[in-house]
Amino acid sequence: MTTEFLVNQIKQKKSFLCIGLDTDLDKIPLHLLEEEDPIFSFNKAIIDATHDVCVAYKPNIAFYEAYGLQGWQALEKTMAYLNENHPEIFTIADAKRGDIGNTSTRYAKAFFETLNFDSITVAPYMGKDSVEPFLTFEDKHTILLALTSNEGAFDFQTRMLEQKELYKEVLLTSSRYKNSENLMYVIGATKASYLAEIRKIVPNSFFLVPGVGAQGGSLEEVCKYGMNDQIGLLVNSSRGILYASKDEKFDQSARKEALKLQKEMENYLQR
């Protein structure tokens, strides 16, 4: 998917909501456990109930891998369902991959080709030749971890690397990688006050912002400091939407939560 198409979708839907598909068999409604593939059934119901109020889905790959073959199969089915029925939806493999060149190429193939994701999250620690293999795929996007939303972000990311905080060096250095137009960045919502500075370093890039909802970030702050003239934001919520209720109407509860965020977004988009 091109960035232009994504921006148009955001404007049409008045939403830059990304829904994280962190599907957990311990949390989904009990009646789904009787189905042949409960993970896929849950995802399908969530997608059916929310696809018109969000622009992206983000399966968290760990949740699928934890169920082994069954999980991988559910992931394939979810992606096939999305690709077939909602090609307008931007898909994010939240995989946090990154390895030496030939291995990164494999991961890129796994997620961009085999599963046909539009994008993948990648860790920057191994540097240029671990990131660039992802960037060679046309109209595919690589979302680099920059400033994450967890407490551990303060272990290294916010510390000074030579004259600059490490995460700013990640932004600067990666923006000089080959095909860097295919880069987006993970920016933790819980550190919205950092956003203004980050925007100065990478004015044109899209940010994937986790941590609104369960992790407690403020959507208003994120929009105030993070939005650019192409919007440039995808804001993710996972648990807050997926597990809004555990009864037979879980999909409608999920829709209600998604709609709440979309309405708030619509408001900020009009400002």
Place this chain on the structure above:
Amino acid sequence: MTTEFLVNQIKQKKSFLCIGLDTDLDKIPLHLLEEEDPIFSFNKAIIDATHDVCVAYKPNIAFYEAYGLQGWQALEKTMAYLNENHPEIFTIADAKRGDIGNTSTRYAKAFFETLNFDSITVAPYMGKDSVEPFLTFEDKHTILLALTSNEGAFDFQTRMLEQKELYKEVLLTSSRYKNSENLMYVIGATKASYLAEIRKIVPNSFFLVPGVGAQGGSLEEVCKYGMNDQIGLLVNSSRGILYASKDEKFDQSARKEALKLQKEMENYLQR
């Protein structure tokens, strides 16, 4: 597997060789492609031919994910084969994972429980709460990326974070994590001259050393500067062993290459 058991295996086998199972359908002998599961058939043949000269196997997870369900299945079968026939072998999921707490827990379950790996490689970028979930599993080991063997390592890892190079900060900071006795580190063999300094910071930890062979590191240097009184080394070779020949006797060619490294190791172990 306990560290003590691993050390005993190294002493018994006079080898600290780890064989990377980067199994690539484009590189395996053609006659295997006719088999029902060529990836597993290749792995099984390599394992049968080399298990007595190495102490560890390291499937590179990217290579399996690139083949989707088929790849995941081959990985499960490989691990089942190893667990059943060679429980004495230390297994490493080369996965380079790491994410916020509840997601890292999922990855830990996927690799430590579902697939029953003894260890997993993890990226440190997201800090403490992304690493500690892996460390809570008893007799399972977390191999943290410290100084990797690729060119991109110089993008961030070797640069100064406050007073210290980033990778040294990773070593120091992580050694204060809870259950840090379960930590090992990835140390790129191509930077063997750094090893003496690294050993001072983490004298007791095991190092997984990639990059001997195809990536061009020197085994002698690694041993000279990296070995401690519990050996403390696992040296990996992937392509140099796996693809030593492409004919029907590929497994014996693989064995020959593995044996060559083992003999060299035996020599350094006796010094």
